[in-house]
Amino acid sequence: MKPAPFELSQPGTLDDARGLLAAGDADCRIIAGGQSLGPMLNLRLARPDRLVALSALPGLTECRETESHVEIGAAVTHARIEDGDCPEPIPGMLRHVAAGIAYRAVRNRGTIGGSLCHADPAADWVTAMTALGATLLISGEAGTRREVPMRDFMQGAYRTALKPGEILTTVRIPRYSAGARWGYYKICRKVGEFADAISAFVADPETRVCRVVFGSTGGAPLERPALARQLAETGAAAPLDEIKKDLLAAQSDLSPVKLQQMAIAHQRSVQEALSHD
Amino acid sequence: MRTDCYDVYSIYRVIETPQDFLPNGYPTRRQERDSAVSTGIGARVARKEDRRLLSGQARFVGDIKLPRQWEAAFVRSPIAHGRILKITKPVAFADRVFTVEDMDDVRPIRAESSLPTYNVSDQYVLAKDKVRFVGECIAICIAPTRAEAEDIAEQVQVEFDPLPPLVDAARARESDAPLVHEDWGNNLFLTTDFDSGLDEARANAAVVIEREYTTARQCMNPMEGKGTLAHWDEKAEQLVVHTSTQVPHLIRTGLSECLGLDQGSVRVIAPDVGGGFGYKCVLQPEEVSVSWVARKTGRPIRWTEDRREHLVAGANTRQHHYKITAYADDRGRILGLDAEVTVDIGAYSVWPFTACLEAAQAGGNLPGPYAFQHYRCKTYSVATNKPGLTPYRGVARPGVCFAMELTMDAIARAVGREPSEVRKDNLVQADQMPFTNVTKKFYDSGDYPESVVQAARSIGLEEFRARQAAARAQGKYLGIGFSTFTEQSAHGTKVFAAWGLPLVPGYEQAMVKITPSGSIEVRSGNHSFGQGLETTIAQVASEWLTVDIDRIKVTMGDTGLTPYSTGAYASRGMVMAGGAVSKAAEELAGRVKTHAAHLLQCSPEDIRLADGNAYAGEAHVSFADIARSWYLRPDLLPDDVNTAGLEVTEGYKPEIDTGVFTYATHAAIVEVDTGTGKVAIQDYVIFEDCGRRVNPLILEGQAYGGAAQGIGTALFEEVLYDANGQPLTSTLADYILPGPAELPHFRLDHAETLSPYTRHGIKGVGEGAAIAPSGAIVNAINDALRPFEVELNQIPATPERILSALLATDPAREAAE
Known part of the structure; x- marks a missing residue:
């Protein structure tokens, strides 16, 4: 389990990094924490000619806070978020999600941007950021910048809206009011394992925002507006059979076991959130 | 919250055993001993080996580096069942790739059994004609580093004619199932039939329970995977094989048979081994291939199993299916x-x-x-x-x-x-x-x-x-x-003989001796790979000789340094190696008493051993004094001294x-x-x-x-x-x-x-x-x-x-x- 030969470039600036990616003479991959790409390299499932390492780039490892938003650099590690070294758009949610990602050793190196760009359906941030209504800031050719809402970013298993040569630089998350509630429940075979089912919600009565999102669906996270409406209106999750019916309407190939786990995850995400009150 | 496992829950309870139930007056101390003064049997002492294991100073196969050493990678079968039509070596590396064609002097691994109905399989260490599971070795590639060896391995081209795979055990019993070994005509390694008669049970049963049970195939996953490093020692005229094994003496026999070498020309050394669980108690084809290539090329060659190899080619245990009918009375008997x-x-x-x-x-x-x-x-x-x-x-x-x-x-x-x-x-x-x-x-x-x-x-x-x-x-x-x-x-x-095995364990041997400075050396051909045997057999020696285990050096796992043992399996290490050490230490204690009696001018029966000294009343000599007299000052000893000295090898098996x-x-x-x-x-x-x-x-x-x-x-x-x-x-x-x-x-x-x-x-x-x-x-x-x-x-x-x-x-x- 040793990777095929590759060249490693460690650019000092974002411009240099884009330059390397744009050179076009080689199959180039971005590497940040390497917690997903590393194993794929070792298994020789990924065989890039060149790796461009971003985790040391200035700007990508910073967090900022404005009145309306929290911005997290793409190369900020899960561990930093877990440790509270990053502002929260809604108290406790980012820390909770970060602390549940894999194991501390993985969290020490793995980054939020790397996880989003890898777009593993069973990963945590793709679901959490959909629920939070995050926007991704992307740096493209010749310094152009564009913004992509998280719900449009992940397009399927391991597929994103990133174009060749583009780099995710920042995750921008709107701040929520003091009365906002969140829930995040995942079902895994064991602590630190990839999830079998994830359900997250963010509800802010002040701004009348409520999102219910399901992860580990085999593709992009699934947003279910009807379930969100029910939650916003009643303050409780729908009954199990209604949740299942709604999920089947969105994705008909869910097995009975998967469906059960997703529905239970939604119910418990709500129960846990309310029990905090 | 969970707390430390090593705490208060262990309750010490003794079921009384009549003294006359115990033969030969073996020590039968009933109480846990104070570990500050004693490290004998029953002492709750920390493991001798843990200092090196926990501080990263242990020496596993992966830690050993020999001059000119290269690494090996295997080309493994990507399909479960198929005929090999052609293997093409990369032209640039033809001399670094070896297949079964190159190894025509190597015998396949063949485990005979004397049991009736047994079908024997020949496992060529690199696949010959057919592959029979995903992960089976087809070629071995060598290079200065593992990564380069893997680069070569992926350039080896193998053409297959795929055969229908046989994955399900129930299907294997059907008469039209694909044949794993064509020459058998069926897929049955062995059938056995035990019947003591059930008519009476059936006739009297108030309750009949029928069930089917299924257990999964598993991998053993020792923390350290398998690893082997082989080289030819020109001075000793020996193939020296460092390998991660529970059974070094058996591996020597197996390698000798496969490679056609006299057993005196093979030395197997099991260094620190990071877990075995049975995975490392059999001869593995990789051990044979690596040894052959080392001999062929004159270069130390190492192969280190990675976790993927283990999870694929080591997916080898515990898959059973049961159909059970139980007949019971109305109380459930x-x-x-x-x-x-x-x-x-x-x-x-x-x-x-x-x-x-x-x-x-x-x-x-x-x-x-x-x-x-x-x-x-x-x-x-x-x-x-x-x-x-x-x-x-x-x-x-x-x-x-x-x-x-x-x-x-x-x-x-x-x-x-x-x-x-x-x-x-x-x-x-x-x-x-x-x-x-x-x-x-x-x-x-x-x-x-x-x-x-x-x-x-x-x-x-x-x-x-x-x-x-x-x-x-x-x-x-x-x-x-x-x-x-x-x-x-x-x-x-007798049990192993009845199972028809090609190798049957007999008397386990161990050596115990006193060094010239009065410390103790214990040698056993068994091996410690996590079970703490290095400590517990020292405790057995300590029981007889009263020397603290810190002054008892235990050497295991090297066929060049230890007496014969079939090794560590079947929960036998403590009973067998412990028993052999006990027997040798008892004999040595007797000799110590004879020497001490001479030095103290009394009779051996008057000598009592305690704290690493021999006492006659208040007078005493230390083990160091006794050892010095034998090794350095024999002029102090009588003419009729026991010429076998202060070194004892004994063989043991239970009654x-x-x-x-x-x-x-x-x-x-x-x-x-x-x-x-x-x-x-x-x-x-x-x-x-x-x-x-x-x-x-x-x-x-x-x-x-x-x-x-x-x-x-x-x-x-x-x-x-x-x-x-x-x-x-x-x-x-x-x-x-x-x-x-x-x-x-x-x-x-x-x-x-x-x-x-x-x-x-x-x-x-x-x-x-x-x-x-x-x-x-x-x-x-x-x-x-x-x-x-x-x-x-x-x-x-x-x-x-x-x-x-x-x-x-x-x-x-x-x-x-």
Whole structure:
């Protein structure tokens, strides 16, 4: 389990990094924490000619806070978020999600941007950021910048809206009011394992925002507006059979076991959130 | 919060054994000794080896670097079954790639057996003509680094003519199944048939229970994978093989036979070994290939197994299927048991333990600790396109214990009694000991029902039922499960001969000597790979010689330095190597007394050994004085001195070959989350009797570690294949091992019934705790799910299986609960 030969470039600036990616003479991959790409390299499932390492780039490892938003650099590690070294758009949610990602050793190196760009359906941030209504800031050719809402970013298993040569630089998350509630429940075979089912919600009565999102669906996270409406209106999750019916309407190939786990995850995400009150 | 495992729960209890039950006046000290003054048998001392192991100073195969050493990578079969049409080496590296064509002087691994109906398999160490499982070695490639060797390996082109894969063991028994070995005409390594007659049981049965049970194929996953480094030593004219093994002397024999070398020309050294569990007790084809290439090229060659190789080519253990019919009376007493066992052996028979061992153990051990006398068992050991089955901690017993213990609970439910009560009635009773069971197992000593009583008391069975009912009323599903077993340990010559094995263990040898400065050296051909044998056999020497274990140096695992031993397997290390060291140390203690008597001018009978000195009344000489007289100042010794000196090699085996039986009852309380299918273990109790406890601390480690592996078997571990025989669990993201958060805080209690047949009353204990957890946990799950009338009979009991079973029940009934 040793990777095929590759060249490693460690650019000092974002411009240099884009330059390397744009050179076009080689199959180039971005590497940040390497917690997903590393194993794929070792298994020789990924065989890039060149790796461009971003985790040391200035700007990508910073967090900022404005009145309306929290911005997290793409190369900020899960561990930093877990440790509270990053502002929260809604108290406790980012820390909770970060602390549940894999194991501390993985969290020490793995980054939020790397996880989003890898777009593993069973990963945590793709679901959490959909629920939070995050926007991704992307740096493209010749310094152009564009913004992509998280719900449009992940397009399927391991597929994103990133174009060749583009780099995710920042995750921008709107701040929520003091009365906002969140829930995040995942079902895994064991602590630190990839999830079998994830359900997250963010509800802010002040701004009348409520999102219910399901992860580990085999593709992009699934947003279910009807379930969100029910939650916003009643303050409780729908009954199990209604949740299942709604999920089947969105994705008909869910097995009975998967469906059960997703529905239970939604119910418990709500129960846990309310029990905090 | 979980706290440190090594705390207060171990309760020391001694079952009194009549003094005259013990032969030859072996030390029978009953109390735990004060470890500050003694490091002998029974002392709770920290392990000698832990300083280097815990500080990263151990020396594994992967740590050794020899001049000019290169690394090896294997080209492995990507398909489960097919003919090899052509192998093309990359032109640039033709001299760095070797196939079976190059190795025409190497004999295949061939494990003969004298059992009737046995079909023998030839396993070429690099595939010849056919491949029979995904991961089978086809070529070996060498380069200065592993990465370069892998670069070469992926340039080797192999053309196949694919054959239909045989993945399912039941299918393997069908007459039109694809043949793994064409020349056999069927896929049966072995069939056995035991029948003591069931007519009476059938005629008198008030209850008949029929069940099928399935256990998963597993990987053993020692922390250190397999590794081998071979080189030719020109001065010694020897092939020197450092290899990660439990059985260095057996590997020497195996390598010699495959390579056609005199055994004197092969030296096998097992350095520090990071876990074995049985995976490292067989000759592996990679060991032979690496040795051959080292000899051929004159270069030290190392191969280090990576985790993916292990999870693919090492997916080799524990896959059984049982059909069981139990006949019982209206109180649940088993009158007779009818069983059919199918063992999925995979493609090849391992050497030396053969493809027979698993079925022989399954058939022989299924009745377990129970006293019933009517039994029929047919076993089928079938060939499939998977890696060859290798005995794993407990050998077949984790499977048979699971099947037997679930059957016991099914009987209890049928007769409406508490399963622990039915268990007690069925067990061999203390006043029946020693007891010969229906399969002629000789249970040497113990009180089996008492282990159930103690486990039930410890886990709080009486108050549990009320708690369970209250929890159910709140929609929480708790269950309790028990599992009782015997662990045959240190079974010897006659047993292995009866299994038809090519190698049969006899007398275990050990050497004990005093160095010129008065410290002690112990040498054993057995090996320590995590069980703490390095410490415990030093404790045995310390018991006789009264020297602190810090001054006892233990050397193991090197055929060039140690007396012959067949090695560490079958829970035999402590009984056998410990017994041999005891015998040699006893003899040495006698010689020390003779020397001391001369120096102190008294008679040897007046000498008493204590604290590393020889006393005659108040007068004493130290071991250093005695050693100096023999080695450096022989002028001080009399003319009739014992010329054998202060170095003793002795051979030992217990007074019986049939093994000594440790036994235990495990009890678990679980909560089943009926929403997610997840199982949480709330409490876990082990009550164990393994005879003399040489080091209680090490025993606790063995029990916790074994039970953790057993929980892996019960809830998590499973090698999955698709219909083409492709393994779907080739990384640890897919093959789930339990982690700390999945394990309960084990609580361990002990009885200590000394074996009448071994030195110091020791029984083996290494495998035991891995045997029972599946029975205890799945019985607890089924107890929890009784309101749903759901019963699981397959391991691992995954959330998927539990939820599927629950979702298949009538939803109306579920709602009614």
